[in-house]
Amino acid sequence: xxxxxxxxxxxxxxxxxxxxxxxxxxxxxxxxxxxxxxxxxxxxxxxxxxxxxxxxxxxxxxxxxxxxxxxxxxxxxxxxxxxxxxxxxxxxxxxxxxxxxxxxxxxxxx
Amino acid sequence: xxxxxxxxxxxxxxxxxxxxxxxxxxxxxxxxxxxxxxxxxxxxxxxxxxxxxxxxxxxxxxxxxxxxxxxxxxxxxxxxxxxxxxxxxxxxxxxxxxxxxxxxxxxxxxxxxxx
Numbered sequence: 001x002x003x004x005x006x007x008x009x010x011x012x013x014x015x016x017x018x019x020x021x022x023x024x025x026x027x028x029x030x031x032x033x034x035x036x037x038x039x040x041x042x043x044x045x046x047x048x049x050x051x052x053x054x055x056x057x058x059x060x061x062x063x064x065x066x067x068x069x070x071x072x073x074x075x076x077x078x079x080x081x082x083x084x085x086x087x088x089x090x091x092x093x094x095x096x097x098x099x100x101x102x103x104x105x106x107x108x109x110x
Numbered sequence: 111x112x113x114x115x116x117x118x119x120x121x122x123x124x125x126x127x128x129x130x131x132x133x134x135x136x137x138x139x140x141x142x143x144x145x146x147x148x149x150x151x152x153x154x155x156x157x158x159x160x161x162x163x164x165x166x167x168x169x170x171x172x173x174x175x176x177x178x179x180x181x182x183x184x185x186x187x188x189x190x191x192x193x194x195x196x197x198x199x200x201x202x203x204x205x206x207x208x209x210x211x212x213x214x215x216x217x218x219x220x221x222x223x224x225x
Binding site for chain 1: 156213
């Protein structure tokens with residue numbers, strides 16, 4: 001079993017770039033795909049990145065995902081921040097068939 | 111358009127049971143693994159269980175200890191979660207999720223366990 005650790009919160013100004021990290025506690029981050037979900041208050045989550053770096057149709061290319069084996073972490077980068085990007089973001093990966101979620105990161109765009 | 115609509119939530123006393131349903135439309139349910147995820151008030155996401163396309167494989171969060179049972183009826187385009195011996199800490203919004211590349215989520219149904 002492993003855990004995914006995210007920063008509790010991040011903040012940045014509109015137009016800037018922010019990166020949210022997701023660190024895997026054991027086992028290689030590259031061994032199973034990482035997904036990223038966005039959740040606005042009162043709404044259900046939506047997928048913004050799947051399979052480490054793939055973007056679903058409709059998700060702007062301001063959103064990008066990557067993994068870094070040296071730090072055993074995944075990252076979600078949002079460029080050209082907009083106020084509508086303010087939300088909770090969760091990373092997720094797999095432990096065999098089970099899903100493992102990070103604790104979530106609250107992004108504030110101020 | 112993929113649509114997942116959960117139902118069956120509500121208020122229940124500790125020790126009670128509920129059966130959640132998820133009605134799928136806009137895609138062929140039998141082609142996809144399906145998952146249940148919950149979110150307690152003000153908390154993060156927690157994976158509960160998933161089920162293979164034909165129902166032959168099911169996986170559960172260890173801590174559920176057999177209290178929850180996932181099932182599906184592909185002919186009815188429906189996914190289910192039978193929840194027994196409910197406790198206060200089962201209070202949450204329950205989401206059904208279609209697993210495939212970019213996961214699709216329902217809008218959720220609220221379960222409140224309280225005396």
